[in-house]
Amino acid sequence: MASSGQPIVVLLDIEGTVCPISFVKDVLFPYALSALPATLQAQWDKPEFSQYRNAFPAEHATSQEALTAHVKDLMSRDVKIAYLKSLQGYLWESGYKSGELKAPLFDDVAPKFAEWKKDGKEIMIYSSGSVAAQKLLFKHTNGEPADLIPEISDYFDTVNAGPKQEASSYQTILSKHPEIPEASDWLFLSDNVKEVDAAKQAGMQSFVVERPGNAELSAEDRQNHRVIKSFAEI
Numbered sequence: 001m002a003s004s005g006q007p008i009v010v011l012l013d014i015e016g017t018v019c020p021i022s023f024v025k026d027v028l029f030p031y032a033l034s035a036l037p038a039t040l041q042a043q044w045d046k047p048e049f050s051q052y053r054n055a056f057p058a059e060h061a062t063s064q065e066a067l068t069a070h071v072k073d074l075m076s077r078d079v080k081i082a083y084l085k086s087l088q089g090y091l092w093e094s095g096y097k098s099g100e101l102k103a104p105l106f107d108d109v110a111p112k113f114a115e116w117k118k119d120g121k122e123i124m125i126y127s128s129g130s131v132a133a134q135k136l137l138f139k140h141t142n143g144e145p146a147d148l149i150p151e152i153s154d155y156f157d158t159v160n161a162g163p164k165q166e167a168s169s170y171q172t173i174l175s176k177h178p179e180i181p182e183a184s185d186w187l188f189l190s191d192n193v194k195e196v197d198a199a200k201q202a203g204m205q206s207f208v209v210e211r212p213g214n215a216e217l218s219a220e221d222r223q224n225h226r227v228i229k230s231f232a233e234i
């Protein structure tokens with residue numbers, strides 16, 4: 001299929017692509033930080049919490065205070081490291097389940113999901129957020145239906161695919177779907193130009209998504225990439 005042909009798979013970034021960056025920075029991050037002290041106090045020695053605690057570098061997991069300070073530092077710098085993302089997913093779970101957290105998807109997202117599915121396309125997710133966090137987000141959206149999990153075929157994060165700015169991660173994703181082997185049958189959408197570059201390097205089609213609140217794009221970015229403001233443009 002030519003690189004401009006209709007994709008079979010639409011692979012989606014989350015933050016800055018399907019929902020505003022402000023939801024992550026101003027809602028999800030503060031929720032995680034506020035839930036952290038009580039969670040650590042209740043769960044610190046529990047076997048079910050050990051997977052999250054033990055994933056931290058040993059020097060940052062010596063005490064609840066040390067782990068809290070490290071989490072605060074990482075989140076203040078928006079470091080997208082797997083052990084933090086995994087803990088965040090765990091901390092967000094109670095907020096989504098109680099109804100306090102609902103993902104505000106851009107208006108064009110859910111209608112386009114329905115259209116893509118009607119047209120026989122596969123929808124997959126690739127985010128720095130953990131797969132568990134991705135599933136929580138798409139199960140609890142502000143739309144109708146709120147639960148978009150039935151529309152999504154697969155989920156990738158930095159653990160099962162690799163860093164989002166490396167072409168090899170997109171090749172790994174392709175290798176997990178041998179039924180759709182042609183990279184050009186895949187369309188990756190992201191707010192991050194370096195991620196779009198990496199997907200293109202792996203042979204995928206890829207567009208930059210420009211949403212309110214996203215980082216400014218340079219003239220060069222606009223020259224090198226197709227930039228869309230809404231999924232309705234696809």
Ligand SMILES: CSCCC(=O)C(=O)COP(=O)(O)O
Nearest residue numbers: 013014015127128129133134
């Ligand atoms: C799905 S978890 C919430 C978002 C998040 O923590 C994150 O880092 C999103 O990064 P993305 O790769 O989707 O831009």
Ligand SMILES: [Mg+2]
Nearest residue numbers: 013015016191
């Ligand atoms: Mg993003």
